[in-house]
Amino acid sequence: MGYLHPALPGAAVLPFPGRAPYGRLPLSPPHLAGGEIEAVRATLESGWLAPAGPAPAAFEAAIGAATGFAATLATTSGTAALHLAYRVLGVAPGDEVWAPTLTFVATVAPAVQMGAVPRFLDVNPTGWTLDPDLLAAELALAARRGRLPRVVVPVDLYGQCCDLDAILGACDRWGVPVLCDSAAAMGAAQRGGQHAGRGARLAVYSFNGNKIVTAGGGGALCSDDAALIARARHLAGQAKEPAAHYQHETTGYTYGLSSLLAAVGLAQLPLLEARVARRRAIFAHYAQALADLPGLDFIPEPAWGRATRWLSVVLVDPAAFGADREALRRALDQQGIESRPAWKPLHLQPAFRGAPRAGGAVAARLFERGLCLPSGSGMTQSDQDWVIDAVHRHARG
Structure with missing residues (x-):
């Protein structure tokens, strides 16, 4: 087990005692599984480099198996997955998006860039995650004002699950969908042993270089609603319609995960x-x-x-x-x-x-x-x- 030197292309895998190879003890560096180089080599030899082919499909299947979700889309980043989630949930300019205030900026940044209005709620001291009681009270007030949020986005902070059952109960009363930002929670479990994020309308995971398992980047959007993931997949591929020419009825993004990064993720997930x-x-x-x-x-x-x-x-x-x-x-x-x-x-x-x-x-x-x-x-x-x-x-x- 070791780390590739970040500044030396093709450098050997080095052990990680103390400060080497970074010169200091990092907060959360990537931890190589040992099979990444062979997985990337095999992918290169296959000729598949773009976000297509066997590696991304296999990575998506492995994520689905790990989380229990029925449908998965591998993306260029967790932020890209959040952006797609906001799109398929219909977030529009002026809509309110509610999230805990104690989180990374990416939780709400894509929605804000789409013209939505963020509303920040405090966390509870027992888990540092979105306070369900505060959420329930604020939703009731919002319903009386006639301005419910388009979506509530709880966060599994530092890999610690939010009280998703209570949050879903509060949101279901008013028909507000829940998008769970589980970026740091791949491998976490919530009530009943369900994987972090499971039960939400959509959940997002990250495979950034500092995460527990990494693809050197990348993310995933998961749901038990296959139609939502199909819509997100369409948008992730520049919203190209099935025609011989380039036909677009809306605009999309280049958000599909490359085969090379998917191969790295596949080597990591078993551990x-x-x-x-x-x-x-x-x-x-x-x-x-x-x-x-x-x-x-x-x-x-x-x-x-x-x-x-x-x-x-x-x-x-x-x-x-x-x-x-x-x-x-x-x-x-x-x-x-x-x-x-x-x-x-x-x-x-x-x-x-x-x-x-x-x-x-x-x-x-x-x-x-x-x-x-x-x-x-x-x-x-x-x-x-x-x-x-x-x-x-x-x-x-």
Whole structure:
């Protein structure tokens, strides 16, 4: 197991002890399975490079098998999958799209670019995901105003499932579809053992280079409604009609995943469960090894699911720990250890200044105190102990 050097084309696969080959300990680097090079070679030799042929179809089938969804479309990115989802759900200029404020910008960016109005809702402290009680109350108010959202987009934050059953119950009452942003949750489980995102009208996954399984990029749009995926597939192929000439009744995109990236994803997916188990073990070791330090608390895992622990996120209470989140981040950075603040809530982002919202205090506190620690499944024990020792030394300092 190892990593390809990012700057040397054709470089050998290198082990990942400590800082090599990046010069520092990364937050969540790609973890190669060992079969990617052969899979890409076979794809090149087959002559299939475009988003067509056996590799993308096989990758889609493998994603469907992993998630339980009936229909899957592999895309160039998770953001592309979200864009297609908004299109097939009929999002139009002026429509409201509701999402938790504690998420990455890609959750709502495509809808905003389509002219929709984002509305941000706070998260609950028990799981850091969309607060179902707040959602239910806001939907009731919106119904009285006669302005329900076009779609609600909960997020499986850091690979931790939202309370999708409760969210679906609130939305079903008003006939509002749910699009689940499960970008970091491939391999996570929710109530009843169902895969993350299952039950939503549509769900999106990411295979970006920092995800637990990666295609070096790419995403997927999944649904149990095959017609929705067929419509998305049509749009992903530039909305070309079945004619000998180029006929277009609407405009589309070049969003299909290339055969080469699909081949990489196919080599990665069989190790999904092992990779999730490793990330969960990393999280557990952090929690145990740092338990003696005052002022540190880790992202909780609610009873409704099993998180992937894509990233291990810790809350830093400055008064008890002796330093704030940013001081700790800078101290780790000086030692060659990458860490990142928790997501900055979207209602605090300049790009969404003035957007309507409900609450936000919980998300703001989590951003102020939250720090993501290195969590790559290729970390060695000595790598993780290096981080743990650095945190201890800073606390003592």
